[in-house]
Amino acid sequence: MAATQEEIVEGLAEIVNEIAGIPVEDVQLDKSFTDDLDVDSLSMVEVVVAAEERFDVKIPDEDVKNLKTVGDATGYILKHQA
Amino acid sequence: MSPTNRTVVVTGIGATTPLGGDAASFWEALVAGKSGVRLLEQDWAAELPVRIAAQIAVEPGEIIPRPQARKLDRSAQFALIAAKEAWKDAGFTARAGEDASADPDRVGAVIASGIGGVTTLLDQYDVLKEKGVRRVSPHTVPMLMPNSPAANVGIELGARAGVHTPVSACASGAEAIGYAIEMIRTGRADIVVAGGTEAAIHPLPIVAFGNMMAMSKNNDDPEGASRPYDSGRDGFVLGEGAGVIVLESEEHAKARGARIYAEAVGQGISADAHHITQPEPSGNGIAHALQNLLDSTDLKPAEIVHVNAHATSTPQGDVAEIKALRKVFGDDVDHMAISATKSMTGHLLGGAGGIETVASILALVNRTAPPTINLDDLDPEVNADVVRGEARQLPEGRIAALNDSFGFGGHNVVLAFRTI
Numbered sequence: 001m002a003a004t005q006e007e008i009v010e011g012l013a014e015i016v017n018e019i020a021g022i023p024v025e026d027v028q029l030d031k032s033f034t035d036d037l038d039v040d041s042l043s044m045v046e047v048v049v050a051a052e053e054r055f056d057v058k059i060p061d062e063d064v065k066n067l068k069t070v071g072d073a074t075g076y077i078l079k080h081q082a
Numbered sequence: 083m084s085p086t087n088r089t090v091v092v093t094g095i096g097a098t099t100p101l102g103g104d105a106a107s108f109w110e111a112l113v114a115g116k117s118g119v120r121l122l123e124q125d126w127a128a129e130l131p132v133r134i135a136a137q138i139a140v141e142p143g144e145i146i147p148r149p150q151a152r153k154l155d156r157s158a159q160f161a162l163i164a165a166k167e168a169w170k171d172a173g174f175t176a177r178a179g180e181d182a183s184a185d186p187d188r189v190g191a192v193i194a195s196g197i198g199g200v201t202t203l204l205d206q207y208d209v210l211k212e213k214g215v216r217r218v219s220p221h222t223v224p225m226l227m228p229n230s231p232a233a234n235v236g237i238e239l240g241a242r243a244g245v246h247t248p249v250s251a252c253a254s255g256a257e258a259i260g261y262a263i264e265m266i267r268t269g270r271a272d273i274v275v276a277g278g279t280e281a282a283i284h285p286l287p288i289v290a291f292g293n294m295m296a297m298s299k300n301n302d303d304p305e306g307a308s309r310p311y312d313s314g315r316d317g318f319v320l321g322e323g324a325g326v327i328v329l330e331s332e333e334h335a336k337a338r339g340a341r342i343y344a345e346a347v348g349q350g351i352s353a354d355a356h357h358i359t360q361p362e363p364s365g366n367g368i369a370h371a372l373q374n375l376l377d378s379t380d381l382k383p384a385e386i387v388h389v390n391a392h393a394t395s396t397p398q399g400d401v402a403e404i405k406a407l408r409k410v411f412g413d414d415v416d417h418m419a420i421s422a423t424k425s426m427t428g429h430l431l432g433g434a435g436g437i438e439t440v441a442s443i444l445a446l447v448n449r450t451a452p453p454t455i456n457l458d459d460l461d462p463e464v465n466a467d468v469v470r471g472e473a474r475q476l477p478e479g480r481i482a483a484l485n486d487s488f489g490f491g492g493h494n495v496v497l498a499f500r501t502i
Contacts, residue, residue, distance in 0.1 A: 021149030043153075045220035052216075 002081050003055055008074045015050045016070075019043050029071035037070075047073075057081045090266045090346040092499065093335050094172025094328030096164040096277075097440045100321050100427055103140030104167055108437065109444045112452040113473045117305035117426050119319050126285045132292045134304040135283045136321035136428030153221045154234060155199035156281035160324035161231035162238060164436070165193070165275050169239055172328040173340050178240035178273075183338045190243040190274040191236040192262040193326065194254035196432030196489065198228030201284045231279050235326075243271035251489030252394075254278055255325065255435025256497055260349035262329050263497075272334040277326030278436035288320060294359065296396060308429075309456035310393035310400050310422035311464045318394040321428025325436030327443065344446050347482065347498040350375025354492030361399045361488060365406030368486070371494035372410040375484075381498050383414040387476050388451045388483040390442045393422035394429045401463045403486060408465060419451035419476060420468045426455055435487040439497060442485040446501050449476040 003011065013027035020038045033039040039047055048059050048067075055077045059067075067073045097104065100118025101111035111118070118136040127133045142159035143151055151159055178184035202225040210218050224230060229247040236245035244265065248257040255278020262276030291297045298317040300307035308319040329346055336342075352374060354367035361367070375381065389407065393400045400422075407415050423441050430437060445451055451474045460468065482500040489495075 019149065019152075021147055038149075042220040042224075049216055 003077070005074055005078060008055065008077050009070060011054050012051060012070055012073060015047055015054070019046050019050070027070055029069065029074060031070050032068055033070070051077065055081050088267050088269065089332040090263050090329055091332045091335050091502070092327050092343040092346055092443055093330045093340045094168040095343065095440045095443060096167030096171060097323065097325040097437050098138060098140060098142070098160050098163045099323040099325070099437050100136035100139055105171070105440055105444070107139070108440065112423055112426060112441060113450060115426065115453045115455045115472065117455060118321065119304045119307055119428055121301065121304050130285060130288060130292070132288050132297050132299055133301045134298070134307055134319055135288070136319060137283060138323050153225065155202040155225040155230055157195050157199060157279045158225070158231040158234045160281060160322070160433070161193050161235055161277070161279040161326065164277060164279070164324040164326040165235040165239065168275060168326045168328045172330070177238065180240070184273055186240040186242040188243055188272040189239065189241040190245065190262065190265050190271040191232050191239065191241040192246045192248070192258040192265070192274060192276040193232035193235050194248050194258035194278045194432050195228055195231055195280055196249070196251045196254045197280065197282050197287065199226030199230055200282050200287060202226045204284055204286055235275060239275060241275065250493035250495070251491055252429065252431050252434055253487040253489035253493040253495045254432035256439065256485060256487035256495040257435070257493070259327065259329070259435060259439055259497055260351060260495055263346050263349060266329055266331050272331050274329045275326060276329055277324060277439070278430070278433045279324035280431040280433035281322050282431060283320060283322050291320065298395065306456050308395045308425050310391070310395045310425050310454060311461055311468050312457050313459040313461050315395040315397060315400065317396055318424065319428040321430040322433070323430055323437060324433050325438070325440040327439055342502050343443050344499045345502055347381050347500050348375060348379035349498070350378065350496040352494045354494065356492055359490050361402040362492065363398060363402055365402040365409060367492060368403055368406035368488065368494050369409040371496045372406060375496050375498055376410070379498065381482060381500070383411045385480060385482040385500065386411070386414065386418055386484055387481045388442070388445050389418050389420045390438045390445070390483065390485045391420050391422050392486040392488045394424055399488065401461065403488070404464050404466050415466050418467065419474050420466050421452045422454040422468070423452055425457070435485065435495065438485050438487070442483040443499055445476065446481060446483050446499055449478070450474070451476055
């Protein structure tokens with residue numbers, strides 16, 4: 001069953017917390033991974049791989065650069081999840 | 083004094099070792115003659131011919147926050163812990179620049195490792211085979227590169243005068259400290275954080291060293307396995323950890339009112355050009371390094387009252403070092419209290435020169451030579467005064483200590499420290 005927007009944000013928050021140590025409540029739709037959440041380009045690869053597994057979605061490398069904010073990633077996953 | 087021949091002093095020390103998680107607990111256990119060697123309880127060790135090692139006393143995961151730790155190889159984690167302890171011990175309250183008494187452009191970092199991020203390399207290869215391409219960590223390369231501990235320490239402390247990683251197997255840590263002394267002496271930096279780290283307790287290095295017949299297989303008596311100078315020694319015991327010191331020009335240290343532990347008198351370096359793993363058996367290569375130390379500094383053999391020997395507990399190496407000391411210092415060796423602290427810590431490879439420099443400095447400060455444990459039957463070829471069983475008091479007055487480190491490849495590094 002496909003995840004809801006709320007479930008995706010919650011999942012991304014847990015992933016970002018695990019990788020960057022940011023409190024889950026700080027991971028909001030308008031937050032930038034790089035500027036707000038201490039996720040550098042290498043850690044972003046980890047976030048993407050973890051999100052792919054969790055939400056059963058493929059995020060090709062060329063699409064990763066468009067995922068600037070939590071909202072971008074959430075929208076992408078909503079649209080592409082299996 | 084000319085800027086290219088400045089006096090260098092030690093103003094901070096830090097260590098994380100099999101005997102203790104900081105310099106103070108490390109020293110306390112050393113003086114008490116405690117062994118850090120234990121039977122390996124990990125599942126992977128069960129079937130190995132060598133099942134003993136000296137593992138770190140305080141796991142770095144208890145100190146470094148997880149998001150930072152997962153991007154650092156274990157060797158870099160050790161280095162960071164020891165470097166931050168040394169930096170704080172030197173009286174700095176924040177990274178260079180934020181603490182105005184350290185100008186980042188005048189701060190260097192020289193941290194060495196003999197093997198580098200070997201556990202990261204091997205673990206990530208396991209991930210590749212078992213879980214596939216996508217799961218290999220994007221942090222793998224910056225974790226496994228041998229300069230990673232130095233680079234991470236440099237970033238953490240704000241060292242912009244230069245960050246370096248000399249690699250010379252088991253002499254690496256000492257070579258790093260020697261390099262740092264030169265950086266200050268020649269005017270490239272005023273403060274340099276320097277030392278060695280190693281984290282190689284993993285089945286592959288253990289099996290590989292074991293197959294070289296270099297390691298003790300005394301699994302039945304872990305605490306008695308590392309026995310330098312004893313007739314029954316059968317190889318070294320692998321240890322892990324890091325030792326880091328803060329070196330500073332005397333002028334800079336005095337200007338900011340820093341506590342000075344000792345003078346870093348200088349170094350002697352040579353190479354055997356003999357064999358890739360065997361020491362030159364007559365000790366000539368090591369003697370050349372000792373002679374270079376005397377020729378390049380004002381150190382007098384009469385001042386040297388303590389030697390923290392390389393002495394790894396291998397049959398050939400322990401004797402070659404003693405022969406070299408005799409060759410260069412003659413009868414002066416008789417007043418040198420010789421300690422083989424690897425009897426307690428195991429052999430930290432590239433980390434050895436780091437923790438043993440910390441031990442040498444604390445030996446001068448406390449005027450105490452740590453004991454050599456497990457020395458029941460002194461090898462008759464060891465014609466020197468080894469501190470056996472219990473720690474020994476060192477004399478009053480101006481005294482100096484040597485720290486010897488030698489590495490596969492025939493690298494010989496001798497460091498000298500002296501009371502102020």
